[in-house]
Amino acid sequence: MTFGQFIRDRRERLRETDRRFSVRQVAQRICVEPAYLSKIEREEVAPPSEEKIRALAQELGEDVDVLLAMAGKVSSDLLAIIRKRPTLFADLIRQLKSSPDHAILRVVRKVRDGDW
Amino acid sequence: MTFGQFIRDRRERLRETDRRFSVRQVAQRICVEPAYLSKIEREEVAPPSEEKIRALAQELGEDVDVLLAMAGKVSSDLLAIIRKRPTLFADLIRQLKSSPDHAILRVVRKVRDGDW
DNA sequence: TTTAGTGTGTAGTATATAGTACACATGACA
DNA sequence: TGTCATGTGTACTATATACTACACACTAAA
Numbered sequence: 001m002t003f004g005q006f007i008r009d010r011r012e013r014l015r016e017t018d019r020r021f022s023v024r025q026v027a028q029r030i031c032v033e034p035a036y037l038s039k040i041e042r043e044e045v046a047p048p049s050e051e052k053i054r055a056l057a058q059e060l061g062e063d064v065d066v067l068l069a070m071a072g073k074v075s076s077d078l079l080a081i082i083r084k085r086p087t088l089f090a091d092l093i094r095q096l097k098s099s100p101d102h103a104i105l106r107v108v109r110k111v112r113d114g115d116w
Numbered sequence: 117m118t119f120g121q122f123i124r125d126r127r128e129r130l131r132e133t134d135r136r137f138s139v140r141q142v143a144q145r146i147c148v149e150p151a152y153l154s155k156i157e158r159e160e161v162a163p164p165s166e167e168k169i170r171a172l173a174q175e176l177g178e179d180v181d182v183l184l185a186m187a188g189k190v191s192s193d194l195l196a197i198i199r200k201r202p203t204l205f206a207d208l209i210r211q212l213k214s215s216p217d218h219a220i221l222r223v224v225r226k227v228r229d230g231d232w
Numbered sequence: 233t234t235t236a237g238t239g240t241g242t243a244g245t246a247t248a249t250a251g252t253a254c255a256c257a258t259g260a261c262a
Numbered sequence: 263t264g265t266c267a268t269g270t271g272t273a274c275t276a277t278a279t280a281c282t283a284c285a286c287a288c289t290a291a292a
Contacts, residue, residue: 069202081213086185093226097197111211
């Protein structure tokens with residue numbers, strides 16, 4: 001599923017039980033023109049900026065990192081972390097490229113719990 | 117040290133022993149106009165595209181990820197890896213944000229050697 | 233003393249990014 | 263039966279990105 005399709009799907013799903021989720025009203029809450037949101041959903045234009053994607057994620061109750069990924073982007077806070085120690089993170093990420101999810105999750109948990 | 121300064125420094129250092137490292141000749145080898153490389157080094161313009169930064173890194177014998185980081189960028193191959201599993205990598209990277217280098221290095225080695 | 237190479241100033245361009253503004257037809261509803 | 267809200271078509275716009283093209287003054291070597 002692409003970004004626009006996904007947004008439309010989620011918004012319409014919410015709309016079934018809440019009239020506040022019309023294109024117009026959502027557009028107003030995330031501070032864009034209704035026509036623009038409409039075009040985003042129909043993929044007549046590229047996905048919006050990170051800022052607007054964050055607002056959309058908030059509004060629709062979806063994960064920001066997932067929405068950004070669908071939009072072909074990576075959260076700017078992650079980029080900043082990587083840029084501070086480029087070789088370290090580059091090595092790590094390339095290393096984990098072909099690791100299964102459960103291996104990465106284990107690393108996340110180990111680091112979080114500090115049991116090294 | 118900023119990107120432009122760094123490039124100028126490394127190029128001039130190489131130039132001391134090799135006349136092939138003039139602005140003009142390096143520019144030609146990385147396929148840009150000499151005036152443009154000159155401006156990049158003096159930071160009259162923003163750093164160039166990832167492609168040109170890669171060529172520069174190759175040319176000057178420097179690390180691509182470090183040069184990209186200095187230019188405020190992150191390698192597109194890393195972005196692609198993150199985008200494929202956004203929440204997993206987002207959690208991991210945020211988790212490691214405040215971990216010391218040696219802890220991250222240990223993870224890299226553990227994953228590489230597969231000794232889990 | 234020509235000539236070949238050097239760095240840089242000025243001016244301009246093509247394409248992408250991230251939208252706005254307004255008008256219009258349609259549908260709901262009071 | 264008017265009016266209010268809805269989604270969308272069309273036409274722009276401003277700013278950023280990523281450069282090119284040419285000219286000029288200076289320097290070093292032949």
